[in-house]
Amino acid sequence: MSDASIAIGIGEAAAERENRWGLGRLLRELLRNKAALLGLVILVTIAAAAILARLVAPYDPLFQEVTQRLKPPGWTTPEGRISLLGTDHLGRDILSRLIFGARISLIIGLSAVAMAGTLGTLIGLVAGYRGGRIDDLCMRLTDTMLAMPFILLALAVIAVLGPSLRNIILVLGITSWVSYARVVRAEVLSLRTREFVSAAKALGGGGSRIVFRHLLPNVLTPVIVIATLEVARMIILESALSFLGLGVQPPTPTWGGMLADGRAYMTTSWWLATFPGLAIMLTVLGINLLGDWLRDVLDPRLQL
Amino acid sequence: MFCFWWSLECGLSNWVRDGTMTRYLIRRFWQSVLVLFGISIIIFIILHLTGDPAVLLMPPDATQEDIDNFRKLMGFNDPLFVRWPPWEYLSPPWRFLTDTQYGRFFTGVVRGDFGNSFRHQQPALGLVMERMPATIELTMAAMAIAVSVAVPVGILSAVRRNTALDHAGMVLALLGQSMPVYWLGIMFILLFAVQWNLLPAFGAGSWKHLVLPAVTLGAFSMARIARLTRSSMLEVLGQEYVRTARAKGLSEVRLVLKHALKNAAIPVITVIGLDMGTLLGGAVITETIFAWPGVGRLAVQAISYRDYPLVQAAVFTLALIFVLINFLVDILYTYVDPRVAYK
Numbered sequence: 001m002s003d004a005s006i007a008i009g010i011g012e013a014a015a016e017r018e019n020r021w022g023l024g025r026l027l028r029e030l031l032r033n034k035a036a037l038l039g040l041v042i043l044v045t046i047a048a049a050a051i052l053a054r055l056v057a058p059y060d061p062l063f064q065e066v067t068q069r070l071k072p073p074g075w076t077t078p079e080g081r082i083s084l085l086g087t088d089h090l091g092r093d094i095l096s097r098l099i100f101g102a103r104i105s106l107i108i109g110l111s112a113v114a115m116a117g118t119l120g121t122l123i124g125l126v127a128g129y130r131g132g133r134i135d136d137l138c139m140r141l142t143d144t145m146l147a148m149p150f151i152l153l154a155l156a157v158i159a160v161l162g163p164s165l166r167n168i169i170l171v172l173g174i175t176s177w178v179s180y181a182r183v184v185r186a187e188v189l190s191l192r193t194r195e196f197v198s199a200a201k202a203l204g205g206g207g208s209r210i211v212f213r214h215l216l217p218n219v220l221t222p223v224i225v226i227a228t229l230e231v232a233r234m235i236i237l238e239s240a241l242s243f244l245g246l247g248v249q250p251p252t253p254t255w256g257g258m259l260a261d262g263r264a265y266m267t268t269s270w271w272l273a274t275f276p277g278l279a280i281m282l283t284v285l286g287i288n289l290l291g292d293w294l295r296d297v298l299d300p301r302l303q304l
Numbered sequence: 305m306f307c308f309w310w311s312l313e314c315g316l317s318n319w320v321r322d323g324t325m326t327r328y329l330i331r332r333f334w335q336s337v338l339v340l341f342g343i344s345i346i347i348f349i350i351l352h353l354t355g356d357p358a359v360l361l362m363p364p365d366a367t368q369e370d371i372d373n374f375r376k377l378m379g380f381n382d383p384l385f386v387r388w389p390p391w392e393y394l395s396p397p398w399r400f401l402t403d404t405q406y407g408r409f410f411t412g413v414v415r416g417d418f419g420n421s422f423r424h425q426q427p428a429l430g431l432v433m434e435r436m437p438a439t440i441e442l443t444m445a446a447m448a449i450a451v452s453v454a455v456p457v458g459i460l461s462a463v464r465r466n467t468a469l470d471h472a473g474m475v476l477a478l479l480g481q482s483m484p485v486y487w488l489g490i491m492f493i494l495l496f497a498v499q500w501n502l503l504p505a506f507g508a509g510s511w512k513h514l515v516l517p518a519v520t521l522g523a524f525s526m527a528r529i530a531r532l533t534r535s536s537m538l539e540v541l542g543q544e545y546v547r548t549a550r551a552k553g554l555s556e557v558r559l560v561l562k563h564a565l566k567n568a569a570i571p572v573i574t575v576i577g578l579d580m581g582t583l584l585g586g587a588v589i590t591e592t593i594f595a596w597p598g599v600g601r602l603a604v605q606a607i608s609y610r611d612y613p614l615v616q617a618a619v620f621t622l623a624l625i626f627v628l629i630n631f632l633v634d635i636l637y638t639y640v641d642p643r644v645a646y647k
């Protein structure tokens with residue numbers, strides 16, 4: 001082993017130690033911050049409900065009983081079924097549908113963010129590291145995406161491709177990588193001239209090694225913060241698509257779809273539209289609380 | 305006030321003295337043109353995503369012969385971007401503009417011709433322009449409401465930091481940021497139109513019709529601007545020149561409004577520019593809920609009728625307005641903060 005590689009080995013070990021210490025510190029900080037803790041509790045509850053939907057949901061979300069339609073919250077049917085949050089226009093239990101709807105929202109939110117985050121980080125890394133023409137091209141591309149009226153673009157694409165879970169994730173993922181790319185590029189631009197990058201270059205590290213081993217770990221912090229907050233945006237966008245009729249198609253229960261259904265019964269049965277909206281708001285609030293705290297702890301300079 | 309004019313002067317004299325400002329603006333102009341070019345490519349591609357726009361546009365019960373004829377009529381058999389082999393263009397390269405589908409689309413866009421709307425049998429751009437004033441009215445009203453509520457709230461929260469007022473303001477802002485627009489709209493209708501019968505729920509006409517949609521649309525920006533104003537104000541208030549001004553015995557009101565606000569406003573202005581685009585896009589949902597006769601509702605209807613020329617015209621026009629607004633914001637910005645041009 002040469003001196004240089006030993007030095008790098010030591011450096012990496014130190015970085016790892018620092019990371020582990022960071023995780024402990026993070027947990028301690030979390031316990032101290034009430035708002036973030038509240039956000040975490042909300043999110044864990046919703047995630048658990050979504051994962052254990054089959055066990056937690058009182059009834060089958062697709063079970064229709066037209067004689068028991070539009071019943072208010074707390075209604076008990078003659079057979080003794082209690083609908084805590086009432087029933088919808090087809091007599092389906094709203095609470096059960098909300099719990100199963102959480103699955104769709106979380107699946108779409110997480111997968112779209114995973115996709116957009118990977119894409120955006122890659123574009124940002126390449127643009128920032130290579131610079132020049134490639135950088136110009138990427139930046140014009142981000143400007144173009146920013147200028148697009150997003151909902152209309154997504155609607156038009158989904159109308160062409162057909163509304164399905166896969167297509168919605170694809171469209172959301174491909175169209176929302178911009179914020180990651182911009183932040184990562186800016187970080188890379190400032191990291192590129194630092195000593196550890198020059199050292200890696202001097203030791204003969206190739207472009208992909210420098211980008212993935214040395215630059216990527218250093219830009220992950222802002223990416224994590226953005227990704228957390230973006231999950232909220234994705235959930236809102238997905239429910240907006242469902243609301244406009246181009247989300248995951250019925251009978252699959254989705255929050256946006258339930259809201260859209262409830263709109264027609266707004267004047268007579270307020271609970272149809274109110275509860276799905278509350279569910280979305282609570283989830284998004286939880287994510288925002290957690291995301292804001294993560295930003296304050298990990299990367300206070302980040303302007304979002 | 306003096307400081308403000310002074311900074312304006314700086315911007316102007318810089319502009320005249322060396323070419324930096326002009327060069328910056330020319331660069332920004334070409335960037336905007338490139339962005340519009342990119343948008344034209346994207347809205348062109350959307351229609352061709354499935355590979356066969358003829359099948360997409362014809363009714364499902366159309367015969368194969370009908371589809372073939374339609375394809376020929378619309379020129380869907382021509383190459384999309386490049387005629388193969390490419391050296392066919394060696395003699396007159398501008399044949400690209402007439403021989404390829406994108407070339408024809410591009411010349412159309414440059415002339416403001418997106419073709420006729422399938423449903424209305426009228427030029428698509430004309431239909432969009434007819435609806436544009438309503439959308440702009442809604443967006444402007446939403447932004448005005450958002451700014452006029454958010455900036456004072458943000459300032460008060462920053463000045464009275466960690467008081468009940470601050471906490472209440474920020475909790476409200478956080479809630480506002482977490483609420484889906486359409487749900488807020490529905491709740492507004494439920495309360496103000498159905499329950500209390502104060503304001504009309506649908507349509508346009510008087511200022512009363514504008515209130516609910518504008519507040520709904522502006523809520524998210526309001527929350528965002530309030531939080532940003534607060535954090536940016538806090539940052540400025542911690543700086544030395546503020547301490548100096550305070551030491552000189554300036555009144556707190558004067559200090560905050562004249563000295564701190566101007567510098568705290570810079571990030572807020574950027575966000576307002578960016579949010580105009582979000583609002584134009586977000587108007588799609590608000591207009592649908594409140595049956596507001598704007599471009600967004602027109603576009604959503606066009607999408608459900610597969611009226612693609614109209615969709616393309618609407619998307620392009622909205623994007624064009626966004627690009628224009630941001631270009632103007634950037635010019636304003638170089639006046640307020642001339643350093644921008646040198647970056």
